[in-house]
Amino acid sequence: MSVKWYEKSGDLGDIVVSTRIRLARNLEQYPFPSRLNAEQRKVINSLFEDAMKKGNSTIANDFDFISLEELNPFEARSMAERHLISPEFAARPEGHGVILNKDNSIALMLCEEDHLRLQVLSPGLALNEAYELAEKIESLLSETLNFAFSQRYGYLTECPTNLGTGLRASVMLHLPALEQVGGIQSLSKTLSKVGFTLRGTYGENSGALGALYQLSNQLSLGIDEYTALDNLKGITHQVIEQEKAAREKLDEMAIWDKVFRSYGILKNARILSSKEFFEHISNIRLGISMGIISDISIETVNVLSNDMQAATLISRYDEAKDSANRDILRAKLVRESLK
């Protein structure tokens, strides 16, 4: 396996876990995905696959086409756990294809809500870099494909909320101190008034697992891409400052205690549920960020956070199908990783 994007750390990587850019595009000559038949989906999958392969060979060789119909359900769910595809996309494999590069930083979901959902993931805060990479792939595709575009609205999308740039930019933030002082809800309200969404990373309505929150732009119409990215970047820095201020107010010894208890548990537990894993790894991330822990890297935290989820474990280890065995395996893998 090649090194994955999340095995590296990026700018402000102790708080900004990752940056995600998503571009929505649709082919001119086809109806939106909800009205496509099976045959048309197959054609569209092929069109995108061919378009990628016709590009320069360096890019072409870096990508694989994956038909979700050929994956087992755990492999598909594992991709959703690792944010490569949406959970809804993973749940209905028929006619669904993904074009994925080797380090998993670029994923093209085909026939999801739009014909193309092009996603670029990057460690740390890297909005412009990730957007430029997305743009590059989009340009490559544009050489052979025509995307539906209106002079008045911009890129056309199935859902009007994506109309215009088709761009959704987001950052995954680790906000344990804001969460602890109960500041997330009011922050989320404030942000929504100025066009941004803050929500728990895992699950639309679930509480935030591991104090991980997704901050994303909501506006795609009447705003150009770089302005949208700049706005999100500015807001991200503000949220980081708030998180840092909240950390300053926490009782220092209580934080050290919490961090080191999690350190001791992850290094020693023999049974570890996913929920508990996220709770402790969140404390480890905080500990690294605050200089309390020095012998674990953010990269290790990122790798574990990606790899220790249920479907990913099941897709890699047969024994993980049984949930009791899975918790034992998770504890073992975490111990070995932190040794």
Next chain:
Amino acid sequence: MSVKWYEKSGDLGDIVVSTRIRLARNLEQYPFPSRLNAEQRKVINSLFEDAMKKGNSTIANDFDFISLEELNPFEARSMAERHLISPEFAARPEGHGVILNKDNSIALMLCEEDHLRLQVLSPGLALNEAYELAEKIESLLSETLNFAFSQRYGYLTECPTNLGTGLRASVMLHLPALEQVGGIQSLSKTLSKVGFTLRGTYGENSGALGALYQLSNQLSLGIDEYTALDNLKGITHQVIEQEKAAREKLDEMAIWDKVFRSYGILKNARILSSKEFFEHISNIRLGISMGIISDISIETVNVLSNDMQAATLISRYDEAKDSANRDILRAKLVRESLK
């Protein structure tokens, strides 16, 4: 400081933490302690001190007379925490003296419920050895003192439950598995029917802290000393077998998980209450006993169990007077000890 008795481990030391022998004796020519005046108490303290010093010099040099009136309250409570004196004795220092040997294995409480409460503590299961040592001290005292003795009843004591041999023998047992499977209460009932008491080590009515239970004989009248000791020894072996059987029934992985979590927490926590310390050190003791943990010794567990209690910490460290600081200090001392 010389090596203390509890820094060694004895027979069956993984389950039998310690053995305690207590002999009650009263001087013929004085009323029982509840009816002594201050002057008489002083005289009695001196009589015992002189009697010890008149013995052979090896013994005499090994003992110190401690007046509780000269200790600060924390030092007195610390002695009670370490089972050298009773909590009631520690709480009322007036006219109370203790003659203590260097390794703290022999303590003579003066003017407690009886004129003399002679106690011998020993690691592991060592009933006969501890009794013989108590007997030796008692003989030494008898050379110059006359103990109240009736041909019909035996040694006379203030409370009739101690009449006869004046002997109370007990073992401190670590029974985490029996506790976990809920077997303590019925065991305790059964034992009381055959003349033995099983109760939590810390506090008469409190739950057992750290799964430590005191098993003691109740009969002192109409039974000779060695029969009483043999009976207690037999019952102790039966309880050990029950504890071992209960351990066999526990889920192995759950035990490993519990033991290693405690290991991780004690090695890493920055704040540690006394209650939590006892909970985790109990799991460590179980882990050593079951061969799960090999890099911590029973001796270390014994030392920590003696030294990490509140009054003992306060009597040794000024900073421990504040309870928040004490929990931080306890965590630090435990980490250093387990390093």
